[in-house]
Amino acid sequence: MYPNDGFRELGRHECLRLLATASIGRIVYTRHALPAVVPVNFGLDADGAVLLRTSAASELARAVDGAVVAFEADAADAETHSGWSAVVTGRAEIVTDPAEAARLERIGPRSWAPSPEEVFVRIEPELVTGRELVGGRTMYGLHLSA
Amino acid sequence: MYPNDGFRELGRHECLRLLATASIGRIVYTRHALPAVVPVNFGLDADGAVLLRTSAASELARAVDGAVVAFEADAADAETHSGWSAVVTGRAEIVTDPAEAARLERIGPRSWAPSPEEVFVRIEPELVTGRELVGGRTMYGLHLSA
Numbered sequence: 506m507y508p509n510d511g512f513r514e515l516g517r518h519e520c521l522r523l524l525a526t527a528s529i530g531r532i533v534y535t536r537h538a539l540p541a542v543v544p545v546n547f548g549l550d551a552d553g554a555v556l557l558r559t560s561a562a563s564e565l566a567r568a569v570d571g572a573v574v575a576f577e578a579d580a581a582d583a584e585t586h587s588g589w590s591a592v593v594t595g596r597a598e599i600v601t602d603p604a605e606a607a608r609l610e611r612i613g614p615r616s617w618a619p620s621p622e623e624v625f626v627r628i629e630p631e632l633v634t635g636r637e638l639v640g641g642r643t644m645y646g647l648h649l650s651a
Numbered sequence: 652m653y654p655n656d657g658f659r660e661l662g663r664h665e666c667l668r669l670l671a672t673a674s675i676g677r678i679v680y681t682r683h684a685l686p687a688v689v690p691v692n693f694g695l696d697a698d699g700a701v702l703l704r705t706s707a708a709s710e711l712a713r714a715v716d717g718a719v720v721a722f723e724a725d726a727a728d729a730e731t732h733s734g735w736s737a738v739v740t741g742r743a744e745i746v747t748d749p750a751e752a753a754r755l756e757r758i759g760p761r762s763w764a765p766s767p768e769e770v771f772v773r774i775e776p777e778l779v780t781g782r783e784l785v786g787g788r789t790m791y792g793l794h795l796s797a
Contacts, residue, residue, distance in 0.1 A: 534686065540686070540720060540740065542738060543736065544725045575686040590690050592688060
Protein backbone atom coordinates (compact mmCIF):
# COMPACT_ATOMS: atom_id res chain seq x y z
CA MET A 506 0.00 0.00 0.00
CA TYR A 507 2.73 2.41 0.99
CA PRO A 508 5.92 1.31 -0.73
CA ASN A 509 8.16 3.60 1.30
CA ASP A 510 7.09 2.92 4.82
CA GLY A 511 8.87 -0.22 6.00
CA PHE A 512 5.69 -2.04 7.02
CA ARG A 513 4.95 -5.62 6.10
CA GLU A 514 1.65 -6.04 4.30
CA LEU A 515 -0.72 -8.58 5.82
CA GLY A 516 -2.98 -10.89 3.85
CA ARG A 517 -6.70 -11.19 4.33
CA HIS A 518 -6.50 -14.31 6.46
CA GLU A 519 -3.86 -12.83 8.74
CA CYS A 520 -5.85 -9.60 9.12
CA LEU A 521 -8.97 -11.49 10.13
CA ARG A 522 -6.98 -13.57 12.61
CA LEU A 523 -5.63 -10.39 14.23
CA LEU A 524 -9.02 -8.66 14.18
CA ALA A 525 -10.42 -11.63 16.07
CA THR A 526 -8.02 -10.87 18.93
CA ALA A 527 -9.35 -7.32 19.38
CA SER A 528 -12.55 -6.29 21.09
CA ILE A 529 -12.51 -2.60 20.17
CA GLY A 530 -12.10 -1.02 16.77
CA ARG A 531 -13.05 2.24 15.10
CA ILE A 532 -15.66 2.81 12.44
CA VAL A 533 -14.76 5.48 9.92
CA TYR A 534 -17.51 7.17 7.96
CA THR A 535 -18.74 10.53 6.74
CA ARG A 536 -20.85 12.86 8.84
CA HIS A 537 -22.06 16.15 7.42
CA ALA A 538 -19.46 15.78 4.66
CA LEU A 539 -16.64 15.53 7.22
CA PRO A 540 -14.57 12.48 8.12
CA ALA A 541 -15.86 10.89 11.32
CA VAL A 542 -14.49 8.12 13.51
CA VAL A 543 -15.87 6.48 16.61
CA PRO A 544 -14.62 3.53 18.68
CA VAL A 545 -16.97 0.58 18.94
CA ASN A 546 -16.78 -2.93 20.22
CA PHE A 547 -17.35 -5.57 17.61
CA GLY A 548 -17.46 -9.19 16.62
CA LEU A 549 -16.54 -11.01 13.42
CA ASP A 550 -18.93 -13.18 11.47
CA ALA A 551 -17.71 -16.45 9.95
CA ASP A 552 -17.16 -14.78 6.57
CA GLY A 553 -15.12 -11.94 8.07
CA ALA A 554 -17.93 -9.39 8.17
CA VAL A 555 -17.65 -6.95 11.07
CA LEU A 556 -20.62 -6.96 13.43
CA LEU A 557 -21.54 -3.97 15.57
CA ARG A 558 -24.46 -3.35 17.84
CA THR A 559 -25.85 0.10 18.34
CA SER A 560 -28.96 1.99 19.30
CA ALA A 561 -31.49 2.05 16.47
CA ALA A 562 -31.96 5.76 17.16
CA SER A 563 -28.28 6.63 17.03
CA GLU A 564 -26.86 9.01 14.48
CA LEU A 565 -24.23 6.35 13.77
CA ALA A 566 -26.85 3.85 12.63
CA ARG A 567 -28.41 6.39 10.29
CA ALA A 568 -25.08 7.66 8.99
CA VAL A 569 -23.57 4.31 8.06
CA ASP A 570 -26.58 2.35 6.79
CA GLY A 571 -25.95 1.74 3.10
CA ALA A 572 -22.61 3.57 3.08
CA VAL A 573 -19.12 2.29 2.40
CA VAL A 574 -17.18 2.54 5.65
CA ALA A 575 -13.82 1.47 7.01
CA PHE A 576 -13.39 -0.41 10.24
CA GLU A 577 -9.98 -0.47 11.86
CA ALA A 578 -8.41 -2.22 14.84
CA ASP A 579 -4.81 -2.12 15.90
CA ALA A 580 -2.33 -2.87 18.63
CA ALA A 581 1.00 -1.21 19.29
CA ASP A 582 3.73 -1.91 21.81
CA ALA A 583 6.04 1.00 22.48
CA GLU A 584 8.42 -1.27 24.39
CA THR A 585 9.11 -3.68 21.57
CA HIS A 586 8.46 -1.18 18.78
CA SER A 587 5.97 -3.50 17.15
CA GLY A 588 2.34 -3.44 16.20
CA TRP A 589 -0.30 -4.19 13.64
CA SER A 590 -3.30 -2.53 12.07
CA ALA A 591 -6.08 -4.18 10.09
CA VAL A 592 -8.87 -2.50 8.14
CA VAL A 593 -12.11 -3.90 6.74
CA THR A 594 -13.60 -1.68 4.04
CA GLY A 595 -17.07 -2.34 2.71
CA ARG A 596 -20.72 -1.50 2.69
CA ALA A 597 -22.39 -1.20 6.09
CA GLU A 598 -26.00 -2.20 6.55
CA ILE A 599 -28.41 -2.42 9.40
CA VAL A 600 -29.59 -6.01 9.70
CA THR A 601 -33.33 -5.99 9.11
CA ASP A 602 -34.00 -9.67 8.39
CA PRO A 603 -35.54 -11.13 11.57
CA ALA A 604 -33.89 -14.55 11.17
CA GLU A 605 -30.50 -12.96 10.63
CA ALA A 606 -31.01 -10.62 13.58
CA ALA A 607 -31.94 -13.63 15.72
CA ARG A 608 -28.78 -15.42 14.62
CA LEU A 609 -26.65 -12.37 15.49
CA GLU A 610 -28.42 -12.15 18.82
CA ARG A 611 -26.76 -15.49 19.55
CA ILE A 612 -23.32 -14.96 18.03
CA GLY A 613 -22.93 -11.17 17.76
CA PRO A 614 -21.26 -8.73 20.14
CA ARG A 615 -22.99 -8.13 23.46
CA SER A 616 -23.61 -4.82 25.16
CA TRP A 617 -22.33 -4.10 28.62
CA ALA A 618 -25.93 -3.31 29.36
CA PRO A 619 -28.73 -3.57 26.83
CA SER A 620 -30.37 -0.42 25.51
CA PRO A 621 -34.07 -0.60 24.64
CA GLU A 622 -33.86 -0.54 20.84
CA GLU A 623 -30.72 -2.03 19.40
CA VAL A 624 -29.80 -3.03 15.90
CA PHE A 625 -26.93 -4.96 14.42
CA VAL A 626 -24.79 -3.34 11.78
CA ARG A 627 -22.92 -5.59 9.38
CA ILE A 628 -19.89 -4.39 7.41
CA GLU A 629 -19.16 -6.51 4.36
CA PRO A 630 -15.50 -7.56 4.18
CA GLU A 631 -15.07 -6.40 0.59
CA LEU A 632 -11.51 -5.24 1.16
CA VAL A 633 -9.42 -6.54 4.06
CA THR A 634 -5.99 -4.97 4.39
CA GLY A 635 -3.43 -4.65 7.10
CA ARG A 636 0.13 -4.00 8.02
CA GLU A 637 2.49 -5.31 10.62
CA LEU A 638 5.41 -3.53 12.11
CA VAL A 639 8.25 -5.59 13.45
CA GLY A 640 10.29 -3.95 16.19
CA GLY A 641 13.14 -1.63 15.38
CA ARG A 642 12.27 -0.87 11.75
CA THR A 643 12.07 2.66 10.49
CA MET A 644 8.62 3.39 9.26
CA TYR A 645 6.31 6.12 8.35
CA GLY A 646 3.18 6.26 10.36
CA LEU A 647 4.09 4.38 13.45
CA HIS A 648 7.37 5.84 14.60
CA LEU A 649 6.36 5.95 18.25
CA SER A 650 7.52 8.70 20.51
CA ALA A 651 10.14 7.43 22.93
CA MET B 652 -23.26 14.56 19.35
CA TYR B 653 -25.32 11.42 19.73
CA PRO B 654 -28.22 12.21 22.03
CA ASN B 655 -29.18 8.57 22.57
CA ASP B 656 -25.93 6.97 23.46
CA GLY B 657 -25.26 7.57 27.15
CA PHE B 658 -21.85 9.14 26.64
CA ARG B 659 -20.71 12.31 28.31
CA GLU B 660 -19.53 14.94 25.85
CA LEU B 661 -16.07 16.35 26.51
CA GLY B 662 -15.07 19.96 26.01
CA ARG B 663 -12.15 21.09 23.91
CA HIS B 664 -9.82 21.57 26.86
CA GLU B 665 -10.61 18.16 28.29
CA CYS B 666 -10.11 16.51 24.89
CA LEU B 667 -6.70 18.10 24.46
CA ARG B 668 -5.70 17.03 27.97
CA LEU B 669 -6.64 13.43 27.17
CA LEU B 670 -4.98 13.52 23.75
CA ALA B 671 -1.78 14.60 25.47
CA THR B 672 -1.78 11.33 27.43
CA ALA B 673 -1.80 9.19 24.25
CA SER B 674 1.14 8.48 21.97
CA ILE B 675 -0.77 6.73 19.18
CA GLY B 676 -3.83 7.89 17.30
CA ARG B 677 -5.41 7.28 13.93
CA ILE B 678 -5.59 9.63 10.98
CA VAL B 679 -8.76 9.34 8.94
CA TYR B 680 -8.78 10.54 5.36
CA THR B 681 -9.91 9.65 1.88
CA ARG B 682 -7.90 7.43 -0.44
CA HIS B 683 -9.16 6.71 -3.95
CA ALA B 684 -12.59 7.96 -2.86
CA LEU B 685 -12.72 5.39 -0.04
CA PRO B 686 -12.47 6.02 3.69
CA ALA B 687 -8.96 5.27 4.94
CA VAL B 688 -7.49 5.08 8.43
CA VAL B 689 -3.96 4.49 9.63
CA PRO B 690 -2.44 4.54 13.12
CA VAL B 691 0.33 7.06 13.69
CA ASN B 692 2.24 8.37 16.64
CA PHE B 693 1.82 12.05 17.25
CA GLY B 694 2.46 15.09 19.34
CA LEU B 695 0.36 18.13 20.19
CA ASP B 696 1.42 21.68 19.52
CA ALA B 697 0.74 24.40 22.07
CA ASP B 698 -2.42 25.45 20.22
CA GLY B 699 -3.78 21.91 20.08
CA ALA B 700 -2.70 21.16 16.53
CA VAL B 701 -1.82 17.51 15.94
CA LEU B 702 1.74 16.94 14.74
CA LEU B 703 2.74 13.87 12.75
CA ARG B 704 5.98 12.90 11.12
CA THR B 705 6.06 10.83 8.01
CA SER B 706 8.14 10.03 4.97
CA ALA B 707 7.96 12.79 2.38
CA ALA B 708 7.46 10.10 -0.27
CA SER B 709 4.59 8.36 1.51
CA GLU B 710 1.15 8.11 0.01
CA LEU B 711 -0.17 9.39 3.34
CA ALA B 712 1.71 12.68 2.99
CA ARG B 713 0.36 13.20 -0.52
CA ALA B 714 -3.18 12.13 0.38
CA VAL B 715 -3.67 14.39 3.39
CA ASP B 716 -1.80 17.55 2.35
CA GLY B 717 -4.44 20.26 2.04
CA ALA B 718 -7.34 17.96 2.95
CA VAL B 719 -9.68 18.04 5.91
CA VAL B 720 -8.94 14.98 8.02
CA ALA B 721 -9.94 13.58 11.40
CA PHE B 722 -7.45 12.43 13.98
CA GLU B 723 -8.66 10.18 16.77
CA ALA B 724 -7.16 8.73 19.93
CA ASP B 725 -8.92 6.70 22.56
CA ALA B 726 -8.53 4.46 25.56
CA ALA B 727 -10.91 1.80 26.82
CA ASP B 728 -10.85 -0.42 29.88
CA ALA B 729 -12.97 -3.55 29.59
CA GLU B 730 -12.54 -4.24 33.31
CA THR B 731 -14.02 -0.99 34.53
CA HIS B 732 -16.27 -0.42 31.51
CA SER B 733 -14.86 3.03 30.99
CA GLY B 734 -13.07 4.89 28.26
CA TRP B 735 -12.72 8.04 26.22
CA SER B 736 -12.32 9.07 22.64
CA ALA B 737 -11.18 12.44 21.32
CA VAL B 738 -11.16 13.66 17.73
CA VAL B 739 -9.44 16.63 16.13
CA THR B 740 -10.96 17.56 12.77
CA GLY B 741 -9.27 20.09 10.53
CA ARG B 742 -7.11 20.82 7.55
CA ALA B 743 -3.87 18.87 7.31
CA GLU B 744 -0.80 20.44 5.78
CA ILE B 745 2.78 19.44 5.24
CA VAL B 746 4.99 21.96 7.02
CA THR B 747 7.11 23.65 4.37
CA ASP B 748 8.34 26.71 6.24
CA PRO B 749 11.96 26.00 7.24
CA ALA B 750 11.75 27.89 10.54
CA GLU B 751 8.58 26.08 11.51
CA ALA B 752 10.08 22.73 10.48
CA ALA B 753 13.12 23.51 12.62
CA ARG B 754 10.89 24.33 15.57
CA LEU B 755 8.99 21.04 15.15
CA GLU B 756 12.30 19.23 14.88
CA ARG B 757 12.80 20.30 18.49
CA ILE B 758 9.29 19.84 19.91
CA GLY B 759 7.57 17.46 17.48
CA PRO B 760 7.19 13.68 17.64
CA ARG B 761 10.33 11.62 17.11
CA SER B 762 10.72 8.54 14.96
CA TRP B 763 11.89 5.26 16.39
CA ALA B 764 14.52 5.50 13.73
CA PRO B 765 14.82 8.37 11.27
CA SER B 766 14.01 7.80 7.61
CA PRO B 767 15.98 9.81 5.06
CA GLU B 768 13.30 12.28 3.96
CA GLU B 769 10.77 13.14 6.60
CA VAL B 770 8.18 15.86 6.79
CA PHE B 771 5.94 17.13 9.54
CA VAL B 772 2.21 17.17 9.00
CA ARG B 773 0.16 19.60 11.03
CA ILE B 774 -3.59 19.15 11.56
CA GLU B 775 -5.34 22.36 12.53
CA PRO B 776 -7.56 21.89 15.61
CA GLU B 777 -10.62 23.47 13.97
CA LEU B 778 -13.02 21.10 15.67
CA VAL B 779 -12.09 19.22 18.86
CA THR B 780 -14.71 16.82 20.13
CA GLY B 781 -14.76 13.88 22.45
CA ARG B 782 -16.76 11.59 24.63
CA GLU B 783 -16.20 9.86 27.89
CA LEU B 784 -17.78 6.70 29.05
CA VAL B 785 -18.10 6.14 32.76
CA GLY B 786 -18.24 2.50 33.84
CA GLY B 787 -21.49 0.61 33.86
CA ARG B 788 -23.54 2.90 31.65
CA THR B 789 -25.49 1.59 28.73
CA MET B 790 -24.22 3.09 25.54
CA TYR B 791 -24.17 2.72 21.87
CA GLY B 792 -20.82 2.41 20.36
CA LEU B 793 -18.72 1.19 23.20
CA HIS B 794 -20.65 -1.70 24.67
CA LEU B 795 -17.66 -3.97 25.03
CA SER B 796 -17.91 -7.67 24.58
CA ALA B 797 -17.67 -9.46 27.89
